[in-house]
Amino acid sequence: MKLISWNVNGIRAVLKKGFAEWFAEEKPDVLCLQETKAKPEQVDLPLEFAGYHQYWNSAVKPGYSGTLILTKEKPLSVVNGIGIDEHDAEGRVITAEYEDYYLVTVYTPNAQNGLARLDYRLSWDRDFLAYVKDLEKTKPVIFCGDLNVAHQEIDLARPKGNNKNPGFSPQERASFDKIVAAEFTDTFRHFHPETTEAYSWWSYRAGARARNVGWRIDYFCVSNNLTKALEKAWIMPEVLGSDHCPVAIEIK
DSSP: OEEEEEEOSOHHHHGGGTHHHHHHHHOOSEEEEEOOOSOGGGOOOOGGGTTOEEEEEOOSSTTSOOEEEEESSOOSEEEESOSOHHHHTTOOEEEEEOSSOEEEEEEOOOOOGGGTTHHHHHHHHHHHHHHHHHHHTTSOEEEEEEOOOOOSGGGBSOOTTOTTSTTSOHHHHHHHHHHHHTTEEEHHHHHOTTOOSOOSEEOSGGGTTTTTOEEOOEEEEEEGGGGGGEEEEEEOTTOOSSSBOOEEEEEO
């Protein structure tokens, strides 16, 4: 199975930038999207998406956040949110249950400039990790999406000077340490432990993408007991249309 995750930074915008054609070429078994910025009634998906089941979780606030799962196989069940009111108004999580695992797509809150939302972000991290660990009591978990953190210095082009910026603060990086300690595997690092200059997000400023001055903040993480089923994990920096690019795994 091929699973792809992509923060599209607006599904209506990316549909005007070759998204449907790319999707038709890739033919993923499952595509998880973040930052859709739309409600389903605002989006007419073209014929390339026929045959896929759609599951949306849109934010209460119009044009903000939001997630979507497109899947060939109909899940056994689908749940929006993590069951905590303060987290669930922004459409950030969808959980699809399949026979052998849960698949969770997540758009993690940004700590914002000056780390103004750091306390909330850390609260989110704790609650989300508790949520996926609770799921894991039933069956293994795959979660993917924009986690809004570069875990290690190797995960961004310019680590020096960024440790007070959102996405690379010591507190956020320590939160990712807790994911690893909780026996989840960062699939890209599983296959590429020392690969450098492998990024999934670039600022729109100063030609950052052309110069590959980026951050790796988009992930597939799996329960450790699923690593034996992983075939590969990769990043698709050649795919344009958003300030993020897709990330993917293949799993038996």
